[in-house]
Amino acid sequence: MRIWVINPNTTQAMTDTIAKCAATVAGPDVIVSGVTSEIGPESIESHYDEALSVPGVLRAVQRGEREGVDGYVIACFGDPGLDAAREVAAGPVIGIxxxxxxxxxxxxxxxxxxxxxxxxxxxxxxxxxxxxxxxxxxxxxxxxxxxxxxxxxxxxxxxxxxxxxxxxxxxxxxxxxxxxxxxxxxxxxxxxxxxxxxxxGVTAATLTVQSLLTMGLRTSKRGEYATPPVKRYLPGVAPAG
Amino acid sequence: MRIWVINPNTTQAMTDTIAKCAATVAGPDVIVSGVTSEIGPESIESHYDEALSVPGVLRAVQRGEREGVDGYVIACFGDPGLDAAREVAAGPVIGIxxxxxxxxxxxxxxxxxxxxxxxxxxxxxxxxxxxxxxxxxxxxxxxxxxxxxxxxxxxxxxxxxxxxxxxxxxxxxxxxxxxxxxxxxxxxxxxxxxxxxxxxGVTAATLTVQSLLTMGLRTSKRGEYATPPVKRYLPGVAPAG
Amino acid sequence: MRIWVINPNTTQAMTDTIAKCAATVAGPDVIVSGVTSEIGPESIESHYDEALSVPGVLRAVQRGEREGVDGYVIACFGDPGLDAAREVAAGPVIGIxxxxxxxxxxxxxxxxxxxxxxxxxxxxxxxxxxxxxxxxxxxxxxxxxxxxxxxxxxxxxxxxxxxxxxxxxxxxxxxxxxxxxxxxxxxxxxxxxxxxxxxxGVTAATLTVQSLLTMGLRTSKRGEYATPPVKRYLPGVAPAG
Amino acid sequence: MRIWVINPNTTQAMTDTIAKCAATVAGPDVIVSGVTSEIGPESIESHYDEALSVPGVLRAVQRGEREGVDGYVIACFGDPGLDAAREVAAGPVIGIxxxxxxxxxxxxxxxxxxxxxxxxxxxxxxxxxxxxxxxxxxxxxxxxxxxxxxxxxxxxxxxxxxxxxxxxxxxxxxxxxxxxxxxxxxxxxxxxxxxxxxxxGVTAATLTVQSLLTMGLRTSKRGEYATPPVKRYLPGVAPAG
Amino acid sequence: MRIWVINPNTTQAMTDTIAKCAATVAGPDVIVSGVTSEIGPESIESHYDEALSVPGVLRAVQRGEREGVDGYVIACFGDPGLDAAREVAAGPVIGIxxxxxxxxxxxxxxxxxxxxxxxxxxxxxxxxxxxxxxxxxxxxxxxxxxxxxxxxxxxxxxxxxxxxxxxxxxxxxxxxxxxxxxxxxxxxxxxxxxxxxxxxGVTAATLTVQSLLTMGLRTSKRGEYATPPVKRYLPGVAPAG
Amino acid sequence: MRIWVINPNTTQAMTDTIAKCAATVAGPDVIVSGVTSEIGPESIESHYDEALSVPGVLRAVQRGEREGVDGYVIACFGDPGLDAAREVAAGPVIGIxxxxxxxxxxxxxxxxxxxxxxxxxxxxxxxxxxxxxxxxxxxxxxxxxxxxxxxxxxxxxxxxxxxxxxxxxxxxxxxxxxxxxxxxxxxxxxxxxxxxxxxxGVTAATLTVQSLLTMGLRTSKRGEYATPPVKRYLPGVAPAG
The missing domain is CATH 3.40.50.12500 (Rossmann fold)
Incomplete structure (x- = not known):
């Protein structure tokens, strides 16, 4: 079972702390990895920061989907991009x-x-x-x-x-x-x-993802969290599909 | 880590099903036991049934406390006796x-x-x-x-x-x-x-108790869930202390 | 018109005070009686106490039904057992x-x-x-x-x-x-x-019961407050029927 | 104990029905009188009707206060003028x-x-x-x-x-x-x-007024329902004082 | 475009201030007039005052309708008579x-x-x-x-x-x-x-009326704000129709 | 008075329609311009699309601030980026x-x-x-x-x-x-x-911005909408300052 704990800001040291906490509580069959956002602000302290952190979160989830990650934690207390990430991911996505x-x-x-x-x-x-x-x-x-x-x-x-x-x-x-x-x-x-x-919230969210996966529960694709329709995006942002 | 899954009705067959489901999801270091209430209704389908199931739930939690149980699931969808059980228990108590x-x-x-x-x-x-x-x-x-x-x-x-x-x-x-x-x-x-x-809810509650225990979180004894004051009870009901 | 004012704790002195207050406001054609719960705590100061007071309240209402009582007051500010009592009683039941x-x-x-x-x-x-x-x-x-x-x-x-x-x-x-x-x-x-x-609340509830009875209004048996289904109960608790 | 049941519309036949119903439920020591509004619409079926019924309701309450009436029922399901009537009356005012x-x-x-x-x-x-x-x-x-x-x-x-x-x-x-x-x-x-x-509501409100009076409860004059400040009014509307 | 700013109290000096403020913000093609209520209290400081100000507000709106006014502001912070005025007026009515x-x-x-x-x-x-x-x-x-x-x-x-x-x-x-x-x-x-x-609120409401009129939006006559049914009123209050 | 109506998607034809509607209602002293987002999706039909439209909206507002624009309309019914845009803009920002x-x-x-x-x-x-x-x-x-x-x-x-x-x-x-x-x-x-x-909403929002500007009202910089703190952003996103 692979869980990615995504740090929505670009500060690696913070990712390290977060990942360490998450790993402490995860079960023996769970591989937890900390992932630092590649674009956006170094910390999130405004609506502006939060808005600009979301593309990085989504890019991380898209990469995780390609690599077969089972579930995700969004490790910022504003839970940035949660709805969009759930559209993109097949497994559970939990905000801290x-x-x-x-x-x-x-x-x-x-x-x-x-x-x-x-x-x-x-x-x-x-x-x-x-x-x-x-x-x-x-x-x-x-x-x-x-x-x-x-x-x-x-x-x-x-x-x-x-x-x-x-x-x-x-x-x-x-x-x-x-x-x-x-x-x-x-x-x-x-x-x-x-x-x-x-x-x-980091440990709580990690265990929530782990629990949902243990129960075989994944994001519902029936309603609002269905995969987003593919469409044309102007430079630099990859489509969801 | 010991978790009791309490069936608030007195039907043992139902306890067996519940305990089996709970055990399926629990972690390797967790001992899950199904406990059947010793007093009250054979099933819970009214406010009356629910009210009369609560003393049995509380008696089970009190026994668990004496035996060093770490956390409890109340396995009826009405979550009967949840507040009172939290007053009695030191560890987490979760309703399904x-x-x-x-x-x-x-x-x-x-x-x-x-x-x-x-x-x-x-x-x-x-x-x-x-x-x-x-x-x-x-x-x-x-x-x-x-x-x-x-x-x-x-x-x-x-x-x-x-x-x-x-x-x-x-x-x-x-x-x-x-x-x-x-x-x-x-x-x-x-x-x-x-x-x-x-x-x-049975599996969900079992994993919630397990997660809280993994994080070292127990029922707060600071406020409304503090141990109830000891007092005189008329026949047949043991005091909480 | 007969109204029982049920004291959900087992302290007779408190019942006496309550019954006296209730009688002061009741109409000339109303017989108000104070009834002390026979099982449970001497006073109610926790969820635990409240939960364990409910069987005594319900037993009192069941006795009242057998004796043809018209309506009930539950004289504890937590209104313990209100929903269950309404299932059991034909007439109105009011919490203080x-x-x-x-x-x-x-x-x-x-x-x-x-x-x-x-x-x-x-x-x-x-x-x-x-x-x-x-x-x-x-x-x-x-x-x-x-x-x-x-x-x-x-x-x-x-x-x-x-x-x-x-x-x-x-x-x-x-x-x-x-x-x-x-x-x-x-x-x-x-x-x-x-x-x-x-x-x-004791006088207010007594007058509310009296008013409802005067208007000919009783607990609806159409929905959630219908008489509870009869079933097997483990020792000491009589069925509702 | 004198209670006025005020019909906010100007149709006497309706007042008669209302007063009869109210009298049926009132206690032996209660004198219930039906009072027909002297100004406003013959029936109330719009916000416009309701707004124009309020001066008549208030005039009736003011007359009642001069005559020593103990409490009032406003007998229209829109409860027109309830807040204002409570400012004017010393005793309880209840909408149906x-x-x-x-x-x-x-x-x-x-x-x-x-x-x-x-x-x-x-x-x-x-x-x-x-x-x-x-x-x-x-x-x-x-x-x-x-x-x-x-x-x-x-x-x-x-x-x-x-x-x-x-x-x-x-x-x-x-x-x-x-x-x-x-x-x-x-x-x-x-x-x-x-x-x-x-x-x-007519019988319910009459009994509510009667109950409040029996308990010795009157409109609080401490806050929002304090007697309105006396002031100059243009033709035809008497001041509250 | 003609907008009336109705002062629900009878104090002309206050109308003058209000009208001046409203005129300052109105567009070049908008004629704003201050209208003083002809009946009711000199100021509104209680539910009683407010209730008695409403007939004057409605009378003003009815006069405005006869004169072809496009929209109305009710210039008292209690927004007295708003629902009733909307029933009477064809155009928008806005409270401050x-x-x-x-x-x-x-x-x-x-x-x-x-x-x-x-x-x-x-x-x-x-x-x-x-x-x-x-x-x-x-x-x-x-x-x-x-x-x-x-x-x-x-x-x-x-x-x-x-x-x-x-x-x-x-x-x-x-x-x-x-x-x-x-x-x-x-x-x-x-x-x-x-x-x-x-x-x-006076300037805000004036601009809201002006904006609604600019967009061609008027009070809906489909539902609750339909013209009130014509009926008989006792002395001194004209019917709505 | 200059108002920008920002189309959060990248489809110029839609911007043209929007701008035309907005211009129809704006006052004679108002210059309304349609602005098409330069990055993001061609239309917004998911949380994913919406999240990725926000950076383009913010970039447009930042450009507007440099050019002295007085207020902004965000012309997508999800009101994407509204809070963040209010942090960035001095004048009012309104979602449709x-x-x-x-x-x-x-x-x-x-x-x-x-x-x-x-x-x-x-x-x-x-x-x-x-x-x-x-x-x-x-x-x-x-x-x-x-x-x-x-x-x-x-x-x-x-x-x-x-x-x-x-x-x-x-x-x-x-x-x-x-x-x-x-x-x-x-x-x-x-x-x-x-x-x-x-x-x-396009015309409504344009007139709301115009009205607020006419009243001299701008976004409060005292609380949550204060200018965001300047910080380091990874490639491609300009800081707010």
Missing amino acids: AEAAMQAASHLGTGFSIVTTLARTIGQSAHLTERYGMQRFCRGIHACEIPVLDLDTDPNARKVITEACREAIEADHSDAVVLGCAGMADMCGEISAELGVPVVD | AEAAMQAASHLGTGFSIVTTLARTIGQSAHLTERYGMQRFCRGIHACEIPVLDLDTDPNARKVITEACREAIEADHSDAVVLGCAGMADMCGEISAELGVPVVD | AEAAMQAASHLGTGFSIVTTLARTIGQSAHLTERYGMQRFCRGIHACEIPVLDLDTDPNARKVITEACREAIEADHSDAVVLGCAGMADMCGEISAELGVPVVD | AEAAMQAASHLGTGFSIVTTLARTIGQSAHLTERYGMQRFCRGIHACEIPVLDLDTDPNARKVITEACREAIEADHSDAVVLGCAGMADMCGEISAELGVPVVD | AEAAMQAASHLGTGFSIVTTLARTIGQSAHLTERYGMQRFCRGIHACEIPVLDLDTDPNARKVITEACREAIEADHSDAVVLGCAGMADMCGEISAELGVPVVD | AEAAMQAASHLGTGFSIVTTLARTIGQSAHLTERYGMQRFCRGIHACEIPVLDLDTDPNARKVITEACREAIEADHSDAVVLGCAGMADMCGEISAELGVPVVD
Whole structure:
């Protein structure tokens, strides 16, 4: 069973972290590979960044289809390109936001999301609605650490841990969802510190793909996720077919 | 890793089917056991049945806690006693309805539920709301086969398959959720017949428990799911502590 | 006209208070009786307690049906067993939460609920949704007095009154709903103190049952509340029929 | 205890029917009077009619306040002027739509509304939302009999009964709400014919006012329903004070 | 193209301000006239006031129809009589609340409303729901300046500007909607001061009417806004026909 | 005042039609230009197509910003790239779906959308939710004519007109929204045929941009639509700054 964890930004170091986290949880018969997007922004912190990350995500999925990959994780908390990727892929495609929120919905009656920059809160809120998770999400909070500083800022973990602590107090939450793939390796530590479950979407999404594949479930091609019609594209973008 | 799949009704044959399905998908390091409720109704087809099945579910979870069980599946599509079981258990407790609906939400943009008797449609509808799955569920349909006839009625599979076919047509759905634990072993066949993903909650819930345990996630004891206060109970019901 | 006010916990003193309040408002041709549950917890402060109170509620309704009772009040703010009781009873069955919230919805544009322990807030919130009262309910607040201390704690009334005052300020509410049957006799006093309507569910539910009976309205047996199918139950629980 | 049942249209015959129905259910210590609006339309079948009926309703309430009336029913299914009347009155004011829908919400899990002309369906739908009753209302249907023909058309009862029958079939409902005060006296007959509860708002609202008064509950003057500020009005409309 | 901007209260000075603002934005081929209601309250600050303003609005629209007016603005933030006016008018009728909120929905992801008295907040909230704008409206705030003091109170602009500043901070909004026609001429100043878009409904509604007329769009007479049936009205109110 | 109407697909003939419609309604002081996307698909009929059209839309807006364009219309009914374009542009950016639905919301109480292929219905449904227009949209229907055949298929108008007729019957709607920019020039004809308002988004959006500019309203740069942070992009995509 082969699963690709696609990093929608172009920063290889982040892919490495993500892939390592994903591999830790995957079953013995699963080969997890991290894939870095080849086009687009080095990090995703705006609608503009997100929009421009999607062609790279789709190109990665198309390559995966040619290579016989069984399922995909889109490892950015905005779940960029999810619908389009499902049209292109035969197997399951899971975003880390949907997987993390669904996992958290089983652990308590309300969770808080702690994300990077405040300007991305709107997109997280949109996703809580899209996935029906509004009723579980009690608040979305920013730690105001840019994505690419998560790894290099020596205070990052402490700042994020404090943001999580304040979030569960303010929201009367009983769990936390980390709102960025770049935080994937912080879960255990923050959870130990705060005494509540802390969910990372990279591992959650990897296990969701693995579970769907184990059950023999693939993307439905009957309706909206049918393979897109082949057509002419202006330079540089390959057709889906 | 030990997971108990609790059958909330008292029919052992149904437990056997359920346990077999669950074991098929569980990972190599997971021991899955089917547990039949010791008190309550032989099948669950009304609010009355469901209410009276809950003490048996809770008694099973309490026994599991004493025996060091890691997580639980409640294997009836009404997810009876889910909140109370989460208060009692330290590890994750997952209902088959929530797991099945969440799985289906990844495979298309809208699913249909096919359940047993029409009088249970209301409870399924209630659960779609509770889990935020209303936006994915396009219809709930009854095949009007009583739970205990699923195994014995020679036409059951055919009737259910036709009900699924009609449901996806009527609802413009692209996936099906089977609305009874007793249908757990019919997924593959119906899916092959209809060409759309068909989701069974028993396997979905088992893998959800396994995934949460793999990620080290347990029920939050900070809020509503904290251990219930110990108190005096009148005859026959053991306290939670 | 005979109405039973069922106390879902096993504490007789609480039944006495409830029955007295109910009798105060009932019409001259109405016989109101308080009935204490014979099995289950001494008070209801968790999902676990609530789940284990339901069999006792249903047993009481079944006894009432045999004795020709016309209608029932379930006198615990979680409205435990409401759906199942409606399946069993021919006449109307009303929970105190639904009755209190509906009454309050006529008196202003938004009410606050003041309940006992914070861990029960979730269940009250669930009921506001179930009854369509979310749009009227502006907040749910706990006074953190356990149910059985309501009667004995000399400061209870004062603490609850202050909780009500803070609730209407914080929520910009114009009415209060008391979130526990054990507070039934405090309405008048708190309302006089705060200058806003304060609603108790026990009296509200008793009058709702009385009103429905006066109009000749009984539980519909056409749909989801039809009498449950008779079936085999393991020890100690009588069938519904 | 004095309750005025205000007919918002100017047709005395309709007031007579309404008042008779209300009196049938009121308690022995309650004096129910029918009051016909003195200005406005002879029947209410459009937003225009409804808007122009409101000044007459308010004038009636103002007269009632001067005469010491305890509570009011607004006896038109559009509940015209409800908010404004609550600002003017000290005691409770109840619309027949809200009372009927709340009553029906206790009797089953979903009701159908059967009203007069199709062009009023929108207003009924608006009220189901306003009162939080959308989740109980499964459909709104018109019998296309004008309000003033309800009494004179010899086929009216039969046509309405058939409309009710079709509604519960089409909507899978288990109760019916009659959507016009002019249908108040048809409940029993239709219910007997169809075997489901049929709710009339006039009796329901009268009993709701009576119940609120019995509990000592009056309109909150703390918030949005505070007495309106006195001000200058151009000819013919008396100030509220 | 002739557009009437109807002031639903009877204060001519306010009509003058409103008409001036409307004229500023209207296209070269548009004749905008301010029309003062001839009956009703001098200002609208309660449900009572609003209810009694509606007959004057409808009378103005009826006069406009006789004079061949093409479209109407209802220039009070409660949008009084909107549905009824649409039944009466052939051309478009737009309320300033709906127009302002729709305009603001294009400029950011969430706006705050700043209105006059706190007691009108409920009506604004109702309108955000009616128009589907709840998801854009992050808060409604009162400056507690009565409508008729907006023009005369020398501190009005400063107080309102501060209320807007506090609103966008508290609500994390990125735009402001002014919640009273009497604030129509303050937009530019407040926007310049705060650095966010500030929307006035009078200009927004005037341009919405003008745009609809430019596109040849008029009120649909197929459904709920069909011309109301002619009927007998008691003294002083002319029939619609 | 300069407005660019951006065609997100690469088909120049479609741009020509769109630009012509837009120019017809624009005011005398407005210069409207049609702009064809330089990269991406020739038509947009899937999530995949839509995702790949966004970079071209953003590139067009960036060019417009350099040339001092005042506002933009995104002329595809999926409103592709709207959030990102608002981050990039200083002036207003309007999608044709939002403009059309808002216009239709003024003309009746419920509209139907008639679009091209059934597989795009999901995206239209998503937009009705995003814009708060779900309460006005009663149905979304496909005519199953591919986008590029709208111009060439001799039966297109007839087929679409019939689809509109069936939609308003089935949905009990009183207005129609055309769900594709390629239908922009069919409004008048279909409206004349069916006797209900038919709204095209291209003209509606052009007039919305014009109206916002006339009021001096521009995209708020305070919150989510602030200029995106400058960062490194891999080949071929220019940074936003």
